[in-house]
Amino acid sequence: MNKGRIFSLVLAAASLTTFVSCASSSNKKKGGGTKNFTSRTGWKPNDSKGWFFAGKTKKENIKGWPGMVYVEGGSFTMGITKDNVLHDWNNSPVRMQVKSFFIGETEVTNYEYREYLTWLKVVFPPEETMYKDIYEGALPDESVFNNKLSRDDFSSENYMFSPEFSFYPVVGISWLQAVNYCDWLTDRANERSLIEKGILSKDFYSNEEYNYGQKTFNAEQYKLSDTNVNEAIDSNKLARQYQIKSTNQRILNANRATRSLEVQPFRLPTEAEWEYAALALAGNREFNEYKGKKVLQNEFRVEKGKMKGQYLDNFKQGRGDYSGIGGFGNDGSAITNDVKKFPSNDFGIYGMFGNVAEWTSDVYRPIIDEDANDFNYFRGNVFKTTIDNGDGSLKKYDDTNLEFDTLNNGKLVYRGLPGSYQKEIAKDYSNYSDGDPGSSLRLRFDEDVDPNSTTGEMYNAPVRKFHVDEKGRVVLEKDAGKRTTDVSDETRVVKGGSWRDPIYWVDPGQRRYLHQADATAWIGFRVAQEYKGSFESKRKRRG
Secondary structure, eight states: OOHHHHHHHHHHHHHHHHHHHHHHHHHHHHTOSOTTOOOTTSOOTTOTTTTSSOOOOOOOSSSSOTTEEEEOOEEEEESOOSOOTTOOOOOOOEEEEEOOEEEESSOOBHHHHHHHHHHHHHHSOTTSGGGHHHHHTTSOOTTTTOOTTSOOOOOHHHHHHOGGGTTSBOOSOOHHHHHHHHHHHHHHHHHHHHHHTTSBOTTTTTOTTOOTTTOOOOHHHHHTTOOSSOBSSOHHHHHHHTTOSOOOHHHHHHOTTSOOOSSOOEEOOOHHHHHHHHHOGGGGEETTEEOOOOOHHHHTBOOSSTTTTOBSSOOOOBTTBSSEETTEESSSOSSOOOTTSSOOOTTSOOOSSSSOEEEEEEEOOSSOOTTTOOBSOOSOOEEEEEOBOSSSOBOBOOTTSOOEEEOTTSOEEESSOTTSBOEEEEEEOTTTTSSSGGGSGGGGTOTTSOTTOSSSSSOOOOOOOEEEOTTSOEEEOOOOSOOSOSOOTTEEEEESOOTTSOGGGGSTTOEEEEETTOOOSSEEOOOEEEOOSOOSOOOOOOO
16 A cells, blocks of 8 residues: 555544544533433454454344344234325235344434445545446435525535434435445444454554455445455364364365355345334233334323423424524434433333334335235345356456436436455345236237336336536436326335424335435434344243
8 A cells, every 4th residue: 555545544543543532522511411422333443453443342242243132023913003194005014023123222423324324435535436426326415405495504424424413313314325334234243244254354444454445344245255354263164163074275265155154144134124113012922912003292201300201202293393492492403412311121222203204225115915925024135146158257347347226316326345245136025015016917829028027007216317517517307298107116114203304204104115216304213233142032932
């Protein structure tokens, strides 16, 4: 690595040290619930041997990764059981079983998303032309706080990078950007775990021989023994760790089924998982029955003391009332607030009622088809396969073949970082059995029906087209065609209420949707993980 790059990294480390220390002191003054913050990547702030957001983590007496909450699965009524005053008819109650999983204790915060942005900026510097869109495309939409009829100099840049908002939920992030963050978090968490176990070098980032932009740890490649990152331990020790009989390193590399990830991949929660976690009905149970869903209006108020009557969650109380009157705020927050400002639910999860609505992984459809599946329901399965080069190696992204999706604000968001695998779709079940032509019996009799159609008679959604204006900006064109719906295979389910929503949307059974390339000031996200243990109930036995 050249001296100029080393000098720039030292300056970045110094500035980030000052920035993080300011954020920490600001958080302590606020007295929020995030004093003892530990990143989900497993790194502590200001470790000089990391990527400037690094450090050791205390081993917690739990099975989950730091910041993750174990949720024991079970059966529940998904949907709303009260009047549907908006007559959407898209959340009729159905009985659903969810298996056990892990979910983020809070939404992803600005601090955590800044970790991601910092890593991208250091490893793939935006001043390098080939990497420019990687960093720029990961930034929040700077216009989400804009309103045509309000005086507002506040921007998502202020919100993202000001230490005062470090532990507020990140907003202005599209579904596509959120998915990229989950993939990045999977790599960093596994990388950290392997460093702690001595499998990867502890000076991985501070080593001058490290080639930025070329040698980046990728969990999927490591699992397939196809990584370009060298292990720190000898072949014999590595072979014993993975129970390889032969100590020949070539055999180890050839056996692609020998490694398992240290940390389960991160992803967005499914709609069913999110709703089940938000309800936390286990805290309102008597033997094998729930005692009913709590009345939201009574649940969210302080019952005693000077604060009696004030709300315990952040939502809009009425027209023109986002935080109450001066000196005695209903919830005290005009926009978002600290992710741990209010108490957690019975699962120990914060912020499921109000503050920000959240992306889920599901493709939106008006009906939950419990007849097709009532176990761990999820619509949006897309199975991808790696591309074989024909010589036994797998195709990867590099500086010359990067691919991007276009967000609705005109920015480009990467499909894969340099060094990661390129993939192609093998099976797409997003529109499985939902009434589109590809799911219709007409396929048996009508040869003119395209089985791969994603916008047919039922889902005639707008077509997204872009043009470059006179200033060189990419602009989304308005579709002038006759359209019957906004629903497509690219619309995603949004759950929960937000700071700008009335209490109606706080009910976990409510559901909305937004295009995956859109971003708003009222939608954030949290991460989830599979639980790889037994799905047997953890109930205590009698006698």
